[in-house]
Amino acid sequence: MQEPLPAWAVTRAGPDCLPKEPFDIAEVFRRLRRECAGLPPAALFALRDASFHSPFALLVAALLSARTRDETLLRVVPPLLARAPTPRALLDLPEEALNQLLAPVTFAEAKARYLRQLCTVLLQQYGGRVPDDPAALRALPGVGPKTANLVLGVAFGRPAIAVDVHVHRVTHRWGYTNAATPEQTEQQLREKLPEEYWVEINERLVPFGKFVCTGQRPHCSRCPLLTLCRQVGVGAHR
Ligand code: SF4
Known part of the structure; x- marks a missing residue:
């Protein structure tokens, strides 16, 4: 499923930035699975x-x-x-x-x-x-x-989204959510994230947030999501 860029998601621009593809959540999860296969699991x-x-x-x-x-x-x-x-x-x-x-x-x-x-x-x-x-x-x-x-x-295998600091931060950087708190992020994700990813998003974004999209210095230059992610709030190109 492809989504247009929301108005609040600022696209990085400039000669050092790659052009962005439409944000396709299925493609995001395909790339996340490949990346996380080489990382320690949560x-x-x-x-x-x-x-x-x-x-x-x-x-x-x-x-x-x-x-x-x-x-x-x-x-x-x-x-x-x-x-x-x-x-x-x-x-x-x-x-x-x-x-x-x-x-x-x-x-x-x-x-x-x-x-x-x-x-x-x-x-x-x-x-x-x-x-x-x-x-x-x-x-x-x-x-x-x-x-x-x-x-x-x-x-219990129920559809539920566990939002921790990693899920909160990374989905915000993607430009997929724009909430101030993890509770609000959960609500935004419940409204737009397809249910098939509700449990998996925590499983993927905990290791991804620890080793790739880190809190202080995200490793954008080697990130498999670089062409999809809007890098919201990420300072200098990394
Ligand atoms: S491109 Fe950068 S900000 Fe976006 S997910 Fe990757 S590491 Fe995070």
Whole structure:
């Protein structure tokens, strides 16, 4: 599907810039898939592919992922879930054992508290199961829109868009969204992104945003999307 350039998406111009093609989201995803095949996968998707794909496993991993490096998360989550594969088992862990298992992640003590509160609610209100309802998920302790949508999309296979800093920044640079907050970006994407890409966009843009379209100095000159992307807000040609 080809879309005309929206009025607010400034096209870069100048002798050093390549001419831009119409923004074709299917072509964007084709190129993203090829690029991401050579990049480390996002931690949540790596865990999913390593059999940690239950709603509880992904909920725990997503909650622990805030401000924690992927490498650390991938070291912490498997042994934690081996000891505590269910909310009951996690609550049965002695506090010291849980703190030790979580020690490498940032804000370990606060996250341990959230995990205990989360497991208590899951047991008391949902019989130890993770709810598959968006509002119920978002009401759980420590669960925001991004985490809820990741669990809905990846664990339950529901159409949901998890907008983190990478999805927010990269879609803005493409000229595909122009929202001020991740929540508004999610709303704009819900209105224009074909549903077949709703879960995949997070899987692709997390590694792409970490290694190619980086926060401070995006690598535009070697980016496979250069001829499609409007490079909104990107300063000097890179
Ligand atoms: S790296 Fe540059 S060309 Fe590639 S998506 Fe980001 S802003 Fe666009």
